[in-house]
Amino acid sequence: MHIDMPIHELEKYMGKNPKPADHEHYWERGLSELDELSLQYELVPADFQSNIADCYHLYFTGLGGARVHCKYVKPKNAQPNGPGLVIFHGYSGSSGEWTDKISFAAEGITVLVMDCRGQGGLSEDNLQVQGPTIRGHIIRGLEDANPDHLYYRNVFLDTVQTARILMSMDHVDCNRVGSYGYSQGGALATVCAALEPRIKELVAVYPFLSDYKRVWENMDISNSAYEEISYFFRVCDPNHLREEEIFEKLGYIDIQHLADRIKANTLWVTGLKDNVCPPSTQYAAYNKIKAKKEILLFHEFGHEHLYGLADKAFQMFRSL
Secondary structure, three states, X not given: OOOOOOHHHHOOOOOOOOOOOOHHHHHHHHHHHHHOOOOOOEEEEOOXXXXXXXXXXXXXXXXXHOEEEEEEXXXXXXXXXXXXXXXXXXXXXXXXOOHHHHHHHHOOOEEEEEOOOOOOOOOOOOOOOOOOOOOOOOOOOOOOOOHHHOHHHHXXXXXXXXXXXXXXXXXXXXXXXXXXXXXXXXXXXXXXHHHOOOOOEEEEEOOOOOOHHHHHHHOOHXXXXXXXXXXXXXXXXXXXXXXXXXXXXXXXXXXXXXXXXXOOEEEEEEEOOOOOOOHHHHHHHHOOOOXXXXXXXXXXXXXXXXXXXXXXXXXXXXXX
């Protein structure tokens, strides 16, 4: 039994949310702005310490002058030209506990985990934007005339800066870096690999932020991670007079429209009973990836713990 499309339809589905005509220019311009930023960072020793790794709070300045926080875990036995891993967290969460990074450090992998601006961690959200937020970050900036003021634009570019900082470290080989995340983190790991072509390995687990119009038109949006779109229309456009315009603007921050840029070896993970980030929205992005890829399906699972997956991802990143 499926909650979305049958698998044979999922395998052909290419998404329905519109892609803005200037989408490529939008992101190339963003990357050009990022090129002007320094890769300098500040390290603050963490209270948490380990016999395996040195742990720090790392801060850098992102676009708009925002102070962005990451957890930085460096193996004590770090070798020159070693591997690295950037990790991204789920919606409204944070970079999490130190202990879940230590297993990677034990394998000689340097880890950098980014806090998204204004969510559950320590990163600053200093975006000044017209229009309401109401509930959630997808719609933050959606009423602003300038699409550069969409909340996720800066967050997407923060993922690139995080990866570039890790790649700039003396003991890290810039061609041996992976990207990893679940849900919102899976979306951000995907974006990072799309906008930073040196990412070698990508593991994206039931990624969020894809194919907004599919969720709106065909799924139970009030029970999904996309429910804030419903709140937006109720408050800002109850008669849907601007529906086409709104979904086209959301196309700037739709990961399916960036997926074809990915060069990393990709493991994509989907639960076929996921009603939070429906399978079709995930396939919309996966089907556009041109790099070497594999999709791992959990048939009886939704948006939840997936048995054995963390071990599989760990083994994949050990090969960096």
